[in-house]
Amino acid sequence: MKRGAFFKLLQHRTFDFTPRYYDAEKEERDARIKALYEKYGKKEEKNEESAEGVRRSISFSRERSRQAERKPILIRAAVVVGIFALLYVIFK
Template structure:
């Protein structure tokens, strides 16, 4: 027998919805575009875009690290300030 939880947690609803609309023109258009891209895009541009993507990923990782460190430094400065005030007050 299952016991009721102490705190009621939110349960997200999920829907199993399959689309029923098929657009033959859209499928045909996408197939043509894909074929043209494969035909005309050269490998050098793909390599350059991959290099740029790697740079942007590394930049975003570095930025995330900086934003993670910032609140820690602020808290540390506040604690040092509080301890300095307490030291001066009880001296």
């Protein structure tokens, strides 16, 4: 069996670095697309789509919170029923 060392020996340092590359063509393309959206009013339609997405997200979170509220109540009810059943068996 191998034992751990009493003193921790120094290790060489390693870095997890991911270099980033600049793509001039992509920057130009994104700038042209942004200018076209501003010129032709596509931005307004995008806001409507995002508003609909927000509504869906809110309704989903409401449903999720309702389910989260029900779960502890069911667990407590099961525990209370279990305790009463145990007491009934003990004092029978």
